[in-house]
Amino acid sequence: MTDRAPILADASRIVAHDEPNPYEAVVPPIVQTSLFTFASYREMEETYLGQKARPTYSRGLNPTVRVFEEKLAALEGAEDALGFASGMAAISSTVLTFVKPGDRIVCVRHVYPDAYRLFETVLKRLQVEVAYVDGQDLAAVAAALPGAMLFYMESPTSWVMDVHDVAALAGLARKNGAISVIDNSWASPIFQQPLMLGCDLVVHSASKYLGGHSDVVAGVVAGSSALIGQIRSSTLPYLGGKMSPFDAWLLTRGLRTLPLRMQAHQDAALAIARRLAAHPAVESVQHPALAGALPQGLSGTSGLFSFIFRDGIDVPAFIDALSVFSLGVSWGGHESLAVPGRVVRAQNAGPNSAIAFGIHDNSVRLHVGLEGIDLLWRDLEAAIAAASPGSAAQ
C-alpha cells in the first residue's frame, strides 16, 4: 500500500490551479496559434541559439500542450513528457527514435494491433527485426533480450488481457541494455506507474482514459529528460505528429476527473465481470482481477475486459440485442461498448493472423462505462437470453 501514497499526492496536482494563467481564470486558456512572434532581432537570435526557452511554433512548443504534458509527467512520476496527435504517433516516434537498420527489438505478444502492424510494416522495411515473446514467460523474455535495442510491452495486453510482472520485465530489459517502453493506456497512471517499476518510457493513447470523453484522438510519452529530449529533437519535429492546443485543453479537462472515473470504471467492470463469470452462458472471463492476485505495481483495474461464451450462444444475436452497450472499437470514455472477437479474427485472417492469435471465436470485449452497474447488467442479461438456444428471437 506504500505504492499508493505518491499516486494520490500526484493526483492532487492534476486538479491544482498551477498553470500559467494571465486572467486568473479557473481553466487555463487555449493558446490556439501556430506561431509566436519576437519583439526584436536579439530575442529571436537568443531563442534560436537555445539561450532563451519560449514558444516559436506550435509543432515544437505550445503553452496549452505544455500544461497537459507537465500534468501527465507528474502523474507518471516522470521528469518530462511529450504530447502527440495520436497514440500511434507517440508509439511510432518513440520507437523510431531508438532503432536503426540492423537493430532488433523484443515485443510481448498480443499487443495493440496497430503497434504490431507498425512493427511488421515500417520497422521491417527499415530492416529492424522484431521478436515476439510471451511476456508471462520470464525465461523466454530473458532468452530473447540479449542484443535487443528496445523492449516493447503492454500490461495487460489488448483483448486477451495477459498481465505481466512489469518490474521483473523492466529489470530484465535494463540488465540487457534494452530501452523498455510500455503502453500504459489500459491502467492509466492512477492504477499503474511503470516508471516507478523501472521502465524507461511510458506511452499512452490519450484518446482512451486520459481524455475520457471520446472526443479526442491524442497520445503522449513520458520518461527521463534525457530520453524525452532525444524524442523531442530527433523524431517529433520531423515526423511532426504534435498534439494540438485544443486537444491538449480537452485532455487537461479530462485529467481533472481521471481518479474518479478510473475508480468508477473499476467498480462497474469488476461487478459485471463477476456476474458474467457466474452466468451459465459464459465459459470464462478475461479480466486481470479474476485471474488471481494482481501483480505488484498494478493497484487497480479499469473498464476494459473480454469474456468467452459457451458454444451454442449466438454471438451476433447477442451483439444485436444490446441496447445500452454500443457496438464500437476504442474505449475509455463514459459510454459502454462491445466488440465481437469473431469480427476481429476475420479482419486479421492471413498475414496479420498473429493479431487474432489468442482471440477466441466466442469472445466479446466489453468496455464498461459510467451508465450504472444495474442498467448495464440488465442489458447484458437480456441480450444473453435473446442469444441463448430456445429463445423466441432464435
Ligand SMILES: *Cc1c(COP(=O)(O)O)cnc(C)c1O
Ligand atoms: C487505442 C490504442 C492505441 C492507439 O492510440 P490512438 O490514439 O488511437 O492512436 C495504442 N495502444 C492501445 C492499448 C490502445 O488501446
